[in-house]
């Protein structure tokens with residue numbers, strides 16, 4: 001039976017093996033760089049980068065694998081950063097519990113937003129998520145516990161499991177790296193699971209999936225909540241890295257930024273959003289000290305992205321002659 | 333509940349029925365007062381000129397569109413207000429006029445998607461894809477039954493049109509439906525493929541009810557037990573092929589199309 005896989009399929013398996021091997025090499029190299037990063041880069045910068053990379057990867061879980069363009073993901077990222085900051089500072093919970101509370105809170109917000117928005121399509125979905133996240137923004141401005149314009153400041157990093165002192169930068173760095181890797185592993189598994197298979201079939205042919213008896217809205221909602229929870233993981237982590245949670249992370253600009261990161265890197269690829277986040281965060285860092293306005297640069301980057309490489313950097317690489325030679329296949 | 337061998341006698345009895353079914357699209361009546369009885373172990377053809385409302389009837393029966401009027405019964409249950417996915421789970425499964433495969437999934441994966449839900453392997457987001465391998469045996473059987481074994485690992489988009497339709501039937505059969513609605517399963521197929529698919533449909537109809545839309549009247553004459561003719565949304569005639577084809581109104585509606 002398997003002997004019947006003739007020419008095209010056989011050719012695919014060999015080149016596919018190349019891409020697989022190359023992926024593994026790339027992963028090992030990236031992991032090595034990340035492990036060594038605090039010795040030659042400013043650790044806070046790399047930690048920030050990892051938080052945003054995880055945020056973008058979580059966002060891509062939704063956009064890349066279900067096609068939903070959410071314009072409200074700042075709610076989950078920023079919301080979780082408030083939840084974590086508040087519980088760690090005011091309740092004195094340990095950092096891992098604080099982050100867990102952030103994740104659960106973000107998932108709950110995701111459930112509410114998802115229940116309202118998931119039946120809408122395309123631009124209506126984007127509009128509703130934007131409107132709901134603006135409501136959440138105003139809630140954060142008004143409510144006392146978020147401390148309004150000031151935000152929740154001087155949040156202690158505490159001791160991981162009551163043992164490891166996270167105020168030590170090296171300890172904190174490896175904690176952030178571990179959480180990032182766990183987050184990416186969860187996304188990878190989610191996408192490559194029986195559930196992920198149904199998500200894929202919904203994206204390929206929704207009507208057909210319904211006709212096979214799947215309640216597709218539930219699967220979409222599941223993906224939305226998972227994406228929100230992981231965005232929350234990134235947000236909670238970020239509030240511990242910087243020791244504060246402020247309104248910046250719940251603004252619509254933050255929702256826009258994560259869209260930009262994901263599109264720039266390449267939707268529907270695992271490392272695209274990570275690359276996109278890396279570029280944007282680096283740009284912001286470099287330009288923060290110059291007189292040149294960051295927003296203009298991000299605007300230009302966005303235009304270049306839309307006009308020149310629609311698949312994003314990683315997506316274009318996969319689709320390029322070299323990428324194909326190496327056995328990658330562009331999405332769709 | 334799936335893969336249950338049919339132990340009941342395979343005698344004709346009504347399993348799906350519609351009474352006074354109607355659909356208006358903002359003032360335009362696409363389907364009006366349609367009565368339909370689909371029987372177990374029988375092939376029922378729904379024919380009629382383009383735009384007669386055949387696909388709309390399918391959409392109403394499977395709740396892809398809400399009916400404006402009328403009542404639908406599946407066995408002894410009223411399904412008029414049941415949702416589309418639930419109806420599929422109750423055993424009434426449809427195909428689409430435009431080929432509906434999952435283009436970037438392989439033939440095996442296409443069939444497996446249908447098997448996942450009945451096997452309780454659809455919601456696990458923590459298991460690896462390899463956990464689906466235990467469905468491969470059943471999927472390969474279905475693929476073999478329909479002669480697609482050599483395309484097991486081919487992506488659906490790379491199949492010929494005829495084979496896509498065959499794959500669709502394999503995927504539909506994976507659900508072991510009680511009632512099968514096929515919307516022009518042979519449209520666009522070559523002569524050989526038509527014969528093969530007609531054979532497959534006759535075979536599967538031994539243990540379930542089939543309602544099919546088909547333009548190829550020689551196929552209808554060959555394999556269908558009952559024919560309903562639809563014109564401008566209303567039933568023009570119904571009965572066995574010999575009776576219906578003698579009906580003067582039908583002859584007028586079909587003038588020249590019988591080859």
Ligand SMILES: Nc1ncnc2c1ncn2[C@@H]1O[C@H](COP(=O)(O)OP(=O)(O)OP(=O)(O)O)[C@@H](O)[C@H]1O
Nearest residue numbers: 357360362380381382383384385386387388389429
């Ligand atoms: N969603 C819709 N909105 C408005 N009008 C519709 C809709 N769906 C179908 N119609 C109209 O209803 C009528 C019946 O269409 P339907 O697709 O059911 O015909 P059909 O018998 O399947 O034709 P064909 O043989 O071409 O497939 C047509 O006039 C069509 O334009």
Ligand SMILES: [Mg+2]
Nearest residue numbers: 386387388429
């Ligand atoms: Mg039609």
